[in-house]
Amino acid sequence: xxxxxxxxxxxxxxxxxxxxxxxxxxxxxxxxxxxxxxxxxxxxxxxxxxxxxxxxxxxxxxxxxxxxxxxxxxxxxxxxxxxxxxxxxxxxxxxxxxxxxxxxxxxxxxxxxxxxxxxxxxxxxxxxxxxxxxxxxxxxxxxxxxxxxxxxxxxxxxxxxxxxxxxxxxxxxxxxxxxxxxxxxxxxxxxxxxxxxxxxxxxxxxxxxxxxxxxxxxxxxxxxxxxxxxxxxxxxxxxxxxxxxxxxxxxxxxxxxxx
Amino acid sequence: xxxxxxxxxxxxxxxxxxxxxxxxxxxxxxxxxxxxxxxxxxxxxxxxxxxxxxxxxxxxxxxxxxxxxxxxxxxxxxxxxxxxxxxxxxxxxxxxxxxxxxxxxxxxxxxxxxxxxxxxxxxxxxxxxxxxxxxxxxxxxxxxxxxxxxxxxxxxxxxxxxxxxxxxxxxxxxxxxxxxxxxxxxxxxxxxxxxxxxxxxxxxxxxxxxxxxxxxxxxxxxxxxxxxxxxxxxxxxxxxxxxxxxxxxxxxxxxxxxxxxxxxxxxxxxxxxxxxxxxxxxxxxxxxxxxxxxxxxxxxxxxxxxxx
Numbered sequence: 425x426x427x428x429x430x431x432x433x434x435x436x437x438x439x440x441x442x443x444x445x446x447x448x449x450x451x452x453x454x455x456x457x458x459x460x461x462x463x464x465x466x467x468x469x470x471x472x473x474x475x476x477x478x479x480x481x482x483x484x485x486x487x488x489x490x491x492x493x494x495x496x497x498x499x500x501x502x503x504x505x506x507x508x509x510x511x512x513x514x515x516x517x518x519x520x521x522x523x524x525x526x527x528x529x530x531x532x533x534x535x536x537x538x539x540x541x542x543x544x545x546x547x548x549x550x551x552x553x554x555x556x557x558x559x560x561x562x563x564x565x566x567x568x569x570x571x572x573x574x575x576x577x578x579x580x581x582x583x584x585x586x587x588x589x590x591x592x593x594x595x596x597x598x599x600x601x602x603x604x605x606x607x608x609x610x611x612x613x614x615x616x617x618x619x620x621x622x623x624x625x626x627x628x629x630x631x632x633x634x635x636x637x638x639x640x641x642x643x644x645x646x647x648x649x650x651x652x653x654x655x656x657x658x659x660x661x662x663x664x665x666x667x668x669x670x671x672x673x674x675x676x677x678x679x680x681x682x683x
Numbered sequence: 684x685x686x687x688x689x690x691x692x693x694x695x696x697x698x699x700x701x702x703x704x705x706x707x708x709x710x711x712x713x714x715x716x717x718x719x720x721x722x723x724x725x726x727x728x729x730x731x732x733x734x735x736x737x738x739x740x741x742x743x744x745x746x747x748x749x750x751x752x753x754x755x756x757x758x759x760x761x762x763x764x765x766x767x768x769x770x771x772x773x774x775x776x777x778x779x780x781x782x783x784x785x786x787x788x789x790x791x792x793x794x795x796x797x798x799x800x801x802x803x804x805x806x807x808x809x810x811x812x813x814x815x816x817x818x819x820x821x822x823x824x825x826x827x828x829x830x831x832x833x834x835x836x837x838x839x840x841x842x843x844x845x846x847x848x849x850x851x852x853x854x855x856x857x858x859x860x861x862x863x864x865x866x867x868x869x870x871x872x873x874x875x876x877x878x879x880x881x882x883x884x885x886x887x888x889x890x891x892x893x894x895x896x897x898x899x900x901x902x903x904x905x906x907x908x909x910x911x912x913x914x915x916x917x918x919x920x921x922x923x924x925x926x927x928x929x930x931x932x933x934x935x936x937x938x939x940x941x942x943x944x945x946x947x948x949x950x951x952x953x954x955x956x957x958x959x960x961x962x963x964x965x966x967x968x969x970x971x972x973x974x975x976x977x978x979x980x981x982x983x984x985x986x987x988x989x990x991x
Contacts, residue, residue: 440782476868494870502868513722513861514918523858527869531855559916575865 426454427490429583429614430475435484437467437474443482444470448639452583453631454489455612457605459619459645462635463658468618469505471635472585476502488583498527501581505588506569511561517571518556521547524578546574549607551600566597573601584608586617590624602628625649699941702827705835705842706894706952707934710903712842712887714929715849717904718911718922720884722860723877727786728772730901731793733888735771736764737801737897740822741808748811755818757834761889764822764897768885771797825896825949827937834893841890845883846926852879857918894937896949903929906956913960913967932956 428451437445445467452458460468473479475486477493488496501524522535522543529539547553550570555563560571569589576584589605590598605628608615616633619625625632625645632649634640634657641653720729743763747754771793778789808819821829849856858866859876867873884904891900911925936952943951965972 473864476864478864478867497868497870500868502865504862504864508864509862514912514916514921515857515861516917519917520861523861523865523869526854526858531871532851561916579869 428452428487429454429489430585430616431487431490432471432475433485433487435471435474435486436482437470437479438482439479444637445474446638447483448635449484450633450639450642452614452616452633455609455614456631457609457629458614458616458631458633459625459629460616460633460635461619461622461625461649461657462640465637466635466657467637468635469587472502472587472616472618476500476585498579499582501576501579501584503572503576503584503586503589505591506565506572508587511563511568513560515560516557517547517552517560517563517567517574518543520560520571521556521574521578524575527579543574543578546577547571549577550574550604566593569593570597570600573604577604581613583614583616586615588618588620590619590621622654698832701832701835702830702894703934703937705830705837705839706827706937706948707930708839708842708846709887709890709894710907710929710931710933710952711926712846712849712929713891713900713903713933714907714911714925714927715846715922716883716887717929718908718918718925719849719856719860719880720904721908723880725880725884726901726905727790728775728881729884729888729904731775731790731797732768732772732885733892733897733900734794734801735797736768736889736892737798737823738804739763739765739767740819740892741801741804742767744808744819745804745811748808757837757893760819760822761837761892764892765885765889767797768888772881772885821896822892823896823898824947825892825894825899825952827894827940827948828944830893838890838893841886845886845890848879848883849922852876853919853922856880894933894948895952896947899949899953902953902956903933906953906960907932910956910960910963913963913970916969928956928959932959 430452432448432450435445435448436443444465448471460471462468470479474481475493477486486493488500493500518540522540524546525535525539525543529535535543544553544556547556550573552567552570552574555567555571560568563571569592573589576586589601593601605615605617609630617629619629626649629645631643632645633642634648634653636657636659640657641648717729720726740760740763743760744754746752746763747756747759752759774796775786775789775793778784778792779786784792805819855866855871855876858869859871859873859880863873866876887904888900891903895903907925907928908921910928911921915921915924932955933952936955937948939955940946940948940951963971966974968974
């Protein structure tokens with residue numbers, strides 16, 4: 425049987441007093457695109473960070489391809505929120521993308537030319553080839569997000585955990601990111617992304633995990649991303665629910681698979 | 684003037700030459716390491732650690748005097764200083780953990796506590812029969828005069844070891860400073876790297892105590908890096924540049940204080956570093972004040988021409 429890309433068993437996290445995540449057990453499919461959806465404070469980013477060991481877990485464990493993270497680190501990539509770093513850092517776009525090659529090329533020697541070319545290719549895939557030598561602080565928000573994505577792509581991971589990849593980017597960047605996601609899915613890789621725009625969940629993703637401190641529902645978008653489940657996740661205070669949620673036919677091929 | 688030229692051209696005799704080289708080695712290490720210390724947001728911790736060396740210096744002096752050792756032995760004094768500086772860093776970390784105190788408040792507290800205890804201990808030192816605190820006040824403002832060859836060797840050796848460690852850890856430290864979460868997911872031992880950065884910071888701090896003094900030693904970790912940052916957007920350029928600027932400031936400042944014996948060495952070194960910063964601030968090609976003003980004027984002119 426195929427191991428899930430990410431499996432959470434009984435995961436709980438607390439920062440101060442109240443638990444942010446309570447006993448979440450969930451498995452992301454071995455490949456394909458999964459959205460983590462829920463209201464503010466639902467613990468979506470925390471779920472990613474706790475899985476990766478970036479915040480301490482109160483209970484439970486996270487398995488990647490059936491193993492602890494330390495055993496399969498090379499196969500797992502992380503795309504943090506853009507706002508989590510200082511973009512005034514003295515580095516060029518290419519140098520940031522190249523950080524994605526260090527784990528494979530080794531940390532204690534200059535990056536060989538071939539590795540640097542891979543980082544450059546990752547920049548090119550997100551449409552940033554012309555900005556390779558630009559200081560990252562001089563890039564727009566959308567361009568910075570693309571550089572972060574390029575660094576993640578340079579990792580050549582099989583599972584990507586992405587924290588709001590579409591936050592604060594313009595339409596062109598959003599399209600560029602979607603194309604990258606589709607390429608990853610076509611290659612049989614898995615992406616688990618925190619996503620805020622309910623209107624595009626069905627368009628971009630095939631699986632969804634609805635979260636509100638606890639796991640509300642999880643499964644294929646077609647059967648899980650329903651007004652009833654959304655009402656449970658958002659506590660019924662969701663203007664979006666007045667509009668019909670776009671539904672895909674059960675069993676229909678997602679757009680990227682048909683290409 | 685002649686003394687300055689002599690000191691700078693290493694013509695002041697073997698001892699002066701060794702002291703100038705030892706100080707320059709310290710500047711080299713402080714400039715390079717300082718880039719990472721500030722990019723990781725640790726400049727205030729470095730300052731707190733420097734102030735927290737004073738109790739250790741005093742305790743080492745007192746213990747040596749009481750036990751019949753040499754209270755002016757530099758390795759002994761620096762070891763004492765490093766010990767209480769390390770405690771100061773741990774105390775600051777403990778106060779910040781769990782959100783008990785904001786980190787700036789915690790560090791101000793460590794500065795006050797360290798320096799307060801140190802000054803109180805200085806009066807104890809003064810009451811000792813072994814001859815006053817003269818040897819110790821030099822550590823507060825820095826006093827290159829009177830440094831011996833073995834002192835210079837110790838400082839230079841410590842600095843060069845720290846520099847070597849920075850060179851080896853260059854890429855892990857760079858990724859850690861830019862994005863600690865990405866570093867952790869990539870499998871870097873983030874805690875141990877931060878610890879290494881802290882230990883290197885302590886090593887460089889105590890290396891600078893004798894020449895620059897504990898009040899101004901942080902200047903050589905912050906100012907050369909800030910100067911280099913004005914001149915380049917790339918870390919692989921910024922770090923060697925900051926190292927060079929730090930070495931120059933330490934070497935030139937030491938020479939200057941030899942020519943102007945009334946000035947403490949720490950002040951001359953820090954002022955040379957700040958003068959270099961001011962020059963870069965004004966004249967840096969991309970980020971300098973003058974370049975910025977010229978660029979703005981040109982853009983305004985072009986825009987007005989377009990509108991016409």
